[in-house]
Amino acid sequence: MDVFWASPIGIITLAALASFASRALGTALSGRIAAHSPVIEWITAVTYALMAGLVARMIVLPIGALAHTPDWMRLGAAATGLAVFFLSRKNIGLSVFAGSLTLVVLVAW
Amino acid sequence: MYATARAAFWGGVFEAAHVPMLIMGASFIGFGSMIKNMDWSLGDAIYSTLSTWALPGQIAMAEMAAEGAPLMAIVLAVFFINARLLPMVASLLPQVRREGIPAWGYYLGAMLIAATSWVGTMRRLPDLAPDQRFSFMVGYGLLLYTGSPLFTAAGYLLAGHVPEAVALGLVYLNPLYFMVLFLVDLRSRTKVMALIFGTVLGPLTYLFFPDWSLITTGLIGGTVAWLVGRRSTIGETP
Incomplete structure (x- = not known):
């Protein structure tokens, strides 16, 4: 059994169940929970910190193929994405495209 | 806004077919490439997209699995990240309720609610007649849901066939x-602080205890940000 849960299919299944739990609970509680209750605000704060931590780690200490690229290229691409984001009045699509393209150009150079 | 509920369904489909689809598509292409990069199968990538359909949790799952984090840490991280789906x-759902839809219909409909479809449906609700809202939500969510495995597959297949720089x-x-x-959206001080704490704690904790790095980052960074945010809000009210 342990072998199954440690396989890709097992991990994906558990992750899917962990995600559906919130949707199911949300459906059961619908209309009975305030959108700005302290618990919801705490969950939001934990999510923001967790995702920021994940993103920072993926940029600074990546794993897999990205780990073989020099730090300055990934940081340069992220900085370009950020700059375009604020210059374009928070255009998500444009800034993600610009950041990704920067990395492609730097690596291919 | 629409003549019938059926027209509202198609209205949702067409509204989702522009920018929302493009942005979500690009991120699922990224997810597909990521799964290819960690040598899981194309089937795994598509299965994850169809069964979870909430990208931040999927990314965390893949990243943590690739670096060999314990199963419990992965499940907890995904649970916390996707707990935002609960609110x-x-x-x-209470705003799209109408006569004639059985309870299981709402549980199924909840599967179509993720960040992009939630924002897209919420902002249209005031324009829609009450009996058209559920149809609009399903049309909007269903297009994004059915499109995402295609983008996931495209990302997976592209990653193996384009030059390395593009991959x-x-x-x-x-x-x-x-x-x-x-x-x-940076109007909330709590969110800004959570982002800053997370950015610092994420790589730092990873150096010392990689297995539980994300859980610690989220719980400590998030809780401190929440506590400080609450204190300052309470201080401001007379």
Whole structure:
């Protein structure tokens, strides 16, 4: 059994169940929970910190193929994405495209 | 706004078929490339997209599995990240209720609620007649849901057939996407602090205890930000 849960299919299944739990609970509680209750605000704060931590780690200490690229290229691409984001009045699509393209150009150079 | 519920369904489909589809498509392309990069199968990538359909949790799952984090840490991280779906579902569903839909219909409908479809449906609700809202939500969510496995597969297949520089650019789409996505709404001081604490704690804790790095980052960074945010809010009210 342990072998199954440690396989890709097992991990994906558990992750899917962990995600559906919130949707199911949300459906059961619908209309009975305030959108700005302290618990919801705490969950939001934990999510923001967790995702920021994940993103920072993926940029600074990546794993897999990205780990073989020099730090300055990934940081340069992220900085370009950020700059375009604020210059374009928070255009998500444009800034993600610009950041990704920067990395492609730097690596291919 | 629409003549019938059926027209509202198609209205949802067409409204989702523009920018929302493009942005979500690009991020699922990034997810597909990422799964290819960690040598899981195409089937795994599509299965994850169809069964979870909430990208931040999927990315965390893949990243943590690739670095060999314990199963319990992965499940906890995904649970916390996707727990934001609970308030989204609980706030949207009461507004789209109508006669004739069985309870299981809402549980199924909840599967179509994720960040993009929630924002897209919520802002249209005032324009829609009450009996058209559920149809609009399903049309909007269903287009994005059915499109995402196609984008996931495209990303997976592309990553194996494009020059290495382009493949790296595809894998890099997701950190970039979530970096800017969380910067869109910075009005809340708690969120800003959570982002700063997380950015510092994430790489730092990873150096010392990689297995539980994300859970610690989220719980400590998030809780401190929440406590400080609450204190300052309470201080401001007379």
